Amino acid sequence: MSDDNAATAQASPPPESEQPTPPEQHNYWHTVLRSITQGNALVAVGAIILAVLVGSLMILFTDEEVRTTFGYIGARPSDFFAASWNAIEGAYSALFRGSVYNTNADDFLSGIRPLTETLKYAAPLILAGLGVGLAFRAGMFNIGGQGQMLLAGGAAGWIALSESLSSLTIWIHLPLAIIVGALAGALWAGLAGLLKARTGAHEVIVTIMLNYVGYYLLFFALSRQGLLQQPGSSNPKSAPAQDTAILPDLLGDRFNLHAGFLLAVAAVAFCWWLLNRSALGYRFRAVGENPHAARTAGIDVGRTYVAAMLIAGALVGLAGVNQVLGTVTSGVALDLDSGIGFDAITVALLGRSRPIGIFFAGLLFGAFKSGGFLMQASEGIPVDIVLVVQSLIVLFLAAPPLVRAVFRLPTKEAA
């Protein structure tokens, strides 16, 4: 981590520094070249290869056919290798067909459908990943994605199912629902930031605890008539969202992709601007790098923590909003976060807490998710294998020396 920071810091001095920085194209390209040969790009590829290898081994070990043929591997090894190839090939072609392009489809439009599904799954991952990544950059670990998403989803759902608001147009109702949701997420995360700033409470513990408290708060609201529960129902579930509060489909009725993806793209742009071009973002990074130095330089560290968590919570909250108003519009339920709060941590780590990186990491994990479902349906391989591969990618990525050793990549030149 520190090597990485050193490399980027050396390559691109912060624009807020005193002397004006001359636009050095040469310097930029040198950085790109160096990051390809010595930097993290190759390590990332290596990490993904290693993780996929381990995932393949797990598929092999648990495949019925492979195990049977292994029993007589001495007599007819060809059977074993054929079975192994079938299992692996089946798994990965299903993954591809489920996430990028369905080669079995009749026409192009239905063939490209998996890609739009990938984008749909990627949107909340990117939004929540940005929230986690932003907190990372300010030196905080936001494990509270689940709670922030739940409360944001609950709040957005509460606005979305209101009939009186639906008499206003979609131009008022939908933005209102989005904003209220984001605010709820911001407040929930901001609470963790405030506790850290005022009492020194460790944000890891606080956000974990807030996850549970948020879960039970939503549970309570969803099981009370008059709060969020659907009238006349006894299930912990709310009424469906009004049509005026639903994120519109981007590509018409045939595809499930909705405007939440635009929200994610906008959030990436906003975070990039915030971190790289704004004074607030500069303070976030300064505090994240070294809070003591930042304090010495006159930055109010506590206030920066709170601000970072507020924005991070709003971003994670948007992921919850995206679920309630876009992906599952049949009503707010307790599982609306569907693990995204935790997936977001791996997304942020894979994206190295940089907005652009998080965007692509979110796309990759969105593809895994979309393809994983087809893999489970058509090949009978549990979708949990995706969790294994995701976590291994992040694990290997976090230890560049290990990956370099495995692939015999050259070590970093002394910077």
Next chain:
Amino acid sequence: MSTTAPASAPVASPDRVEIVPRKVPVILTVITVALALAVALGAQDGDTTFRLATGKDLFQLPDVVVPAELTAWIGIVVMALVSVDSWRRQLTGHRTPMWETALYAVVGLLAFLAWAAADGTIPMVGLLSGSLALAVPLVFGALGGVLGERAGVVNIAIEGQLLFGAFAAAIVGSLAAPPLVSALGESAGDFTGAIVASAGAAFAGMLVAVLLAVFAVRYFVEQVIVGVVLNVLVIGVTSFMFSQVLAPNAATLNSPPRFRAIDIPILGDIPLIGPVLFRQTLLVYALYVAVALVTFALWRTRWGLRLRAVGEHPKAADTVGIKVNRTRFRTVLLAGAIAGLGGASYTLVAVSQFNREMTGGAGYIALAAVIFGKWDPIRATLAALLFGFASQLQGTLSVIGSPVPSQFMLMLPYVVTLFAVAGLVGHSRPPAASGQPYKLG
């Protein structure tokens, strides 16, 4: 974070007053007012019965019957008095003593119970022994967490170690029990099978710890990241194996033997305490031993001193010849084994089969207990017991039917932790080098 530099010695005395934090009186007052409001709004008629004995007891303690409403108000008055005294001490520059906080907690709890269970009977033995049973994985996990952090390695992977321990115990138990039963007979075979399964659980926890140690100690990866990712990895691996292997072969791979409660002859006959503490399973007795051993070893042995030195000031430890990273590596493995043993209680005690994600975040609660307990094995154990009590209380009250919505009862342990982390334990100080990799040069 907010380290206020003390003023220089001669002029310190007037400033010293401000150092006593205001958190304790504030929190005591808030809780008192909250309980008073709850009792005032949700009036409860009738009597509450505290049942102190079980049918099997040698000496039968009589039931204690109290009027619900009155008891609650008496309790609230006592709590208010303690709060006032805490304010008085705070204003004169003194801290609230531990015994007052403890008194407050016990009285508050009894007042709450009397109010919440009006017209009902609270089986105290069942409540307390159930709490202990629920707390077993939490205590083992917390012990593992304390050891790791004392050596300077943050162990977020407790959750993964518990889950993998539960998983391994199910498989090892299912495989080991049938041959042992045919060799030793039904009960002895089951018992030894369960012991073998527990060893398997400890080994599994250690496997997760090896990964943690390799990445955190050998490759200097941010420890919190490794921990979180390992938890996800273990969830993925166990869920995958569960649906691929365990579920189709449930009879041969997912039906481990169970530990049965062992009644310790004389100790088990002590009223109230006996049935709670000494009619438990072998795992609970192992827990007593583990807590005692870890506490003794950490504070009273050379090994413990070195371990703590490595966690507080690795450079100094290195200078006097302690192998920092080797010590950390071994401690993390030991901590993993202890946490893994805790996982066995999921599949070998109440339920004798593994299920996906069956630990349900208990590892994170154990981690909270570590911090709540200020990185001390005994205090962390007490904190874990408190969490176990809160969950058991929720179960008991939902049977009796309490005026508090069940979601708020379920929320209670987490809110208590929040209060604790933010206020009651004050500014808790972790081991100085906890979370920092040690690199030479």
